[in-house]
Amino acid sequence: MTREAVIVAISRTAVGKSKKGTTRNWRSDEMAAAVIKDLMKKAEALNPTDIDDVIIGCAMPEGAQGLNFGRSIALRAGLPVETPGMTVNRFCSSGLQTIAMAAERIIANGADVIIAGGAETMSLVPMTGFRINPNPYLVENL
Numbered sequence: 001m002t003r004e005a006v007i008v009a010i011s012r013t014a015v016g017k018s019k020k021g022t023t024r025n026w027r028s029d030e031m032a033a034a035v036i037k038d039l040m041k042k043a044e045a046l047n048p049t050d051i052d053d054v055i056i057g058c059a060m061p062e063g064a065q066g067l068n069f070g071r072s073i074a075l076r077a078g079l080p081v082e083t084p085g086m087t088v089n090r091f092c093s094s095g096l097q098t099i100a101m102a103a104e105r106i107i108a109n110g111a112d113v114i115i116a117g118g119a120e121t122m123s124l125v126p127m128t129g130f131r132i133n134p135n136p137y138l139v140e141n142l
Contacts (some may be wrong), residue, residue: 002090005103009042011035014095016123028071029046032056036077037038048078049141051113054085055096060125061087061116073119092117 013031016023020106023031040048054077056070071085090097100113 003085003107003109005021005106007099007102008046009039011038012043019123021123023121025118026121027124028058028119028121029076031121032073032117033076033078035117035119035125036073036079038117040077046113048083049080050113051083051103051115053105053114054079055088055098055114055116056085057088057090057116058120059089059091059094060120060129061089063125063130065120065125069119074115081123094120104128 002083011034012098014023016026023091040046051074054070054074056073058065058069061069068085068087070087074083074085077080088094095116096104098116101115105111105114121124
């Protein structure tokens with residue numbers, strides 16, 4: 001029998017106007033942690049110790065969004081220190097990729113409960129990152 005993966009709760013933050021909006025100085029890890037706290041309230045039957053992993057997608061995992069962003073968000077959300085977290089970088093579809101990865105892992109019986117999604121702030125981390133340094137061979141030949 002094939003296992004099914006289901007989404008039991010969803011949550012998101014408000015959307016702001018990049019450099020002019022009210023969220024421009026908010027850290028994306030703080031916003032993502034608030035989303036996870038909201039998810040845990042919505043799925044009240046779920047115990048924080050039931051979370052097998054937190055997978056967060058981020059196009060620019062550097063600066064305030066770096067240093068194992070997914071794990072930092074899990075800790076900031078108040079999940080147990082034993083809860084792992086990881087960051088996925090697939091640029092414009094990082095958050096969607098995390099949901100697909102979580103579903104695949106659940107179907108394969110590698111986990112029962114995973115929090116997945118994306119977090120980003122274009123106001124605090126520029127689109128090209130802080131120090132773009134592409135591979136010279138790729139720049140010249142592709």
